[in-house]
Amino acid sequence: MQVLDPTKFSYYLDLYLVPWAIKVVMALAVFVIGRWLAKLLVGLFHRFMGRFRPDPILTKFLGAIIYTVLLVAVVIAALDQLGVDTTSLLAIVGAAGLAVGLALKDSLSNFSAGVMLIVFRPFKEGDFIEAAGTSGVVECIHIFSTTLRTGDNREITVPNGRIFGGNIINVNARATRRIDLVIGIGYDDDIRQARALIEQVLGAEERILQDPAPAAISIAELADSSVNLNVRPWVKSADYWAVRSDLLENIKAAFDANGVSIPFPQRDIHVYRTGEDAA
Secondary structure, eight states: OOOOOTTSHHHHIIIIIHHHHHHHHHHHHHHHHHHHHHHHHHHHHHHHHHTTOOOHHHHHHHHHHHHHHHHHHHHHHHHHHTTOOHHHHHHHHHHHHHHHHHHTHHHHHHHHHHHHHHHHOSSOTTOEEEETTEEEEEEEEOSSEEEEEOTTSOEEEEEHHHHHTSOEEETTSSSEEEOOEEEEEOTTSOHHHHHHHHHHHHHHOTTSOSSSOOEEEEEEEEOSSOEEEEEEOEEEGGGHHHHHHHHHHHHHHHHHHTTOOOOOOOOOOOOOOOHHHHO
């Protein structure tokens, strides 16, 4: 039987370095292969969910959670290959998780709000929403935040807790939308004529829906310097801004062509001459 000489380098190499190197290689192999398997499983999950055509946001959100859980399991398995006591490690991680949870309660609140947004689905990817004091098109719901894109192509990241904890206005939730216009005419103008001109403009606009039909044009208010009329046609949600802009332009053109005025705030100044000024 061969006895290793403690004075030789090979003794320490065989006793310490080789076993440790093997453990490191095995740990790296477990981590690399495990991460690859985690990505593979998440990819299979996306394909499976794709058969049911769910909301893309839901698929991305659940995929991110699954990948995170699998990656944590892979790291623990790799540490086990290094000889780390994973039982004690799990206990330490649990205690640390409790402490971190208390310290990061706002982040956990955002996480739970993200889950609620996914479950109740007050909006979906591509919807234009107003929430948390901002507005934009929903691009993605992450674990802790939601990404919006504004009309001028800015990207806004909003914490999920602020969105779910406040009012959410989803502009695209309904297929149709009503345009609410208030058109003012002068007190000296003929209301019937103004109403007939507005009806002609509405009738010429093909994008205005007949079901539901436009509301009857009615007097909204006798304001300080104008008689205000309510104009409320219905359009498809996608046509809202284009039709609104065209209606304002065409109503103004029709009024100008027929002598109907659209008053604006004015102030009359009266100058009185005193006896000294008159002299």
